[in-house]
Amino acid sequence: MTAQILDGKVLAQRLRAGFREQCGALAVRGVRPGLAVILVGEDAASKVYVHNKVKACEDVGLYSEKLVYPADIAPAVVLDKIAELNADTKVHGILVQLPLPAHFDEAAVLEAIAPKKDVDGFHAENVGALAQGNPRFIPCTPYGVMKMFEQSEIDLSGKEAVVIGRSNIVGKPMALLLINAGATVTVCNSRTRELRAHTRRADILIAAVGKPRFVTADMIKPGAVVIDVGINRLPDGKLCGDVDFDAAREIAGQITPVPGGVGPMTITMLLANTIEAAERESGK
Numbered sequence: 001m002t003a004q005i006l007d008g009k010v011l012a013q014r015l016r017a018g019f020r021e022q023c024g025a026l027a028v029r030g031v032r033p034g035l036a037v038i039l040v041g042e043d044a045a046s047k048v049y050v051h052n053k054v055k056a057c058e059d060v061g062l063y064s065e066k067l068v069y070p071a072d073i074a075p076a077v078v079l080d081k082i083a084e085l086n087a088d089t090k091v092h093g094i095l096v097q098l099p100l101p102a103h104f105d106e107a108a109v110l111e112a113i114a115p116k117k118d119v120d121g122f123h124a125e126n127v128g129a130l131a132q133g134n135p136r137f138i139p140c141t142p143y144g145v146m147k148m149f150e151q152s153e154i155d156l157s158g159k160e161a162v163v164i165g166r167s168n169i170v171g172k173p174m175a176l177l178l179i180n181a182g183a184t185v186t187v188c189n190s191r192t193r194e195l196r197a198h199t200r201r202a203d204i205l206i207a208a209v210g211k212p213r214f215v216t217a218d219m220i221k222p223g224a225v226v227i228d229v230g231i232n233r234l235p236d237g238k239l240c241g242d243v244d245f246d247a248a249r250e251i252a253g254q255i256t257p258v259p260g261g262v263g264p265m266t267i268t269m270l271l272a273n274t275i276e277a278a279e280r281e282s283g284k
């Protein structure tokens with residue numbers, strides 16, 4: 001059996017068309033959702049992500065600001081900028097691209113963002129709300145994965161879900177969302193003993209480990225839903241996920257490709273969160 005492909009690109013395009021309409025309706029009321037993106041340093045991947053985030057805002061009609069600082073900037077400069085953006089009525093969402101340079105206290109920077117503008121959902125208050133099953137902003141990548149489940153009518157209740165990866169950006173919020181949806185959730189990492197024994201039980205397998213083709217076909221339960229969050233650059237310049245896609249698609253029931261799976265959904269859900277923030281602020 002060859003797996004059904006879960007196409008994030010098509011879903012992202014459809015959602016973005018809806019966002020254009022939402023922005024049109026807000027414009028009638030004099031509201032234009034705005035996103036500020038802060039980039040510190042020269043990380044090549046971060047530069048691409050930030051560029052794509054700002055471009056996506058332009059595509060659907062959001063206001064955006066990009067603030068770029070050199071890697072050796074004093075953290076106080078960035079904290080002052082965040083305080084300014086917290087008070088700026090043009091800006092409904094603030095995102096600080098991670099990772100930050102080593103001399104930054106990442107948690108302190110994330111806590112400086114006003115929770116109502118924290119469209120990444122990384123502020124402790126928003127993480128707490130998600131953990132309590134009452135989310136205000138859902139982190140964009142796991143939110144995108146949940147949208148893909150919803151779109152494909154994949155029921156999570158009572159299912160065995162295994163997440164490989166325990167990051168604050170993907171693994172932990174993904175696990176919380178699956179718990180909230182009624183799945184039985186196991187969170188593994190690249191060093192989990194007998195990893196295969198865990199993954200072979202998974203009806204839903206989420207790979208967010210950051211290692212190319214880490215998940216091999218023998219780790220997958222036949223018919224499982226396999227979600228590949230990894231975006232790894234190979235020495236030849238090509239992108240590949242955390243899953244050995246060609247072999248896995250012969251075992252899985254449904255699978256996301258890389259590129260064209262979860263990737264396009266992440267920025268799409270950032271737009272969704274920013275529009276949501278603007279709607280809340282305008283009292284809708």
Ligand code: GUN
Pocket residue numbers: 095096097098099120140141169
């Ligand atoms: N770095 C990698 N993914 C993300 C993300 O979703 N948000 C931010 N702010 N930084 C990231």
